[in-house]
Amino acid sequence: MWYKDGDEIQAVALIIRHGLPFGFSYLYCPRGPLFNFQFSPPAGGFNFQKKSKIFEGLLEKIKEINAEEKAIFFKVEPEADFPFNLSDFGFVKSEKEIQPAETVILDLTKTEEELLAEMKSKTRYNINLAERKDIKITQQATHNSQLTTFLELRLHPKEYYEKLFAAHSPNFSVELFLAEYNGKTIAAHLLVFFGNPARTTDVVQSGGQAVYLHGASSREHKETMAPYLLHWEAIKQAKNRGCLIYDFWGISEKKWPGLTRFKKGFGGEEKNYPGAFDLVFAQFWYWVYNIVRKII
Known part of the structure; x- marks a missing residue:
């Protein structure tokens, strides 16, 4: 409204x-x-x-x-x-x-080299490891057969994701990033892109931003560190689109210590709501x- x-x-x-x-x-x-x-x-x-x-x-x-x-x-x-x-x-x-009461925000006006330099050394290492393991990252912008693959790893009911993919506009899109290893999908990220960076005067804009909404991964092949490369490829994609920020959407040292440690490894600035x-x-x-x- x-x-x-x-x-x-x-x-x-x-x-x-x-x-x-x-x-x-x-x-x-x-x-x-x-x-x-x-x-x-x-x-x-x-x-x-x-x-x-x-x-x-x-x-x-x-x-x-x-x-x-x-x-x-x-x-x-x-x-x-x-x-x-x-x-x-x-x-x-x-x-x-x-x-979530807190999140981590990456400033995408920085260069890729600057973003990498601000990451924890272990995060950079795991990104490089996933690349050496020949993890393949693919991207899907619409609801298609690839969504079925994501649903096998999902946290929410199928109807939730179908409605999410159905909700789109010139200023809003939902996209799926998949990590494949030896021809099998082992991890997936769901990102929401808000705003058209060329139209920052619109009330619903804030300069264009990418929000990491959901992620899921298989228990198999954890040694490939696929989620690290998934985030890095999504960050680069958001930057190439002209987005100004990448929002990791929620951290909590108390509720999700492991997930919080993972997200904070990418650097960025912590934000309190x-x-x-x-x-x-x-x-x-x-x-x-x-x-x-x-x-x-």
Whole structure:
């Protein structure tokens, strides 16, 4: 959904309805909303009152949606801090975050040599090892027979990936990177490309970025270090497209120590997200929801 001020789109948000038991639900906006003033402010910028008005306008549209959905609450997990306090608009800090609270970002404006130099020595070694093992990397931009191969390694139901591949636009694409060894697929990465770097003034753009969404690998031939080469080839592909950043999409020393160590080996900068915030529509059921969630 979006909010317009005159003829200009000033804010956009992906709204997902999450079903709960007994017919209840909540609305969810991952890594958003996104505002025009975050990416392409007009000459002179927006003042605080203008930004607040835009956010209020977006919330009114959310409430219109909820008039039909009858959700318990609306959860947001912003990409970055807003220039105002969400508590001033009725939001409370959520007890539950859905998206990872931290990630690792690579700056793709750097040269390949600079990116390699900033990696851990073990990561560089494993990339070279995979190349010496003659790992072949292929790329698929559409839903085809290669998706079946990925599904054999998948973490989510088949329908999830089919819907993901079906969702595409000029500013959004999902692509599959496969690693083959001796003619057999042993690892796969699913990447999402956001934005057209040539159109950085568009509200839904942030200069073009690649996001590592999912990965999977076979238990066979782990010694080939295929996932390292998969990432490196994906990073180079994103750089060649003009993307400005490569997002490893989530780290946590506590929850995923091994995966976090793997991702941090590629260098980059660690980024912390603001967290999750809830706008409560039904206070009693929100209280019940939080109690039940802690029990189960």
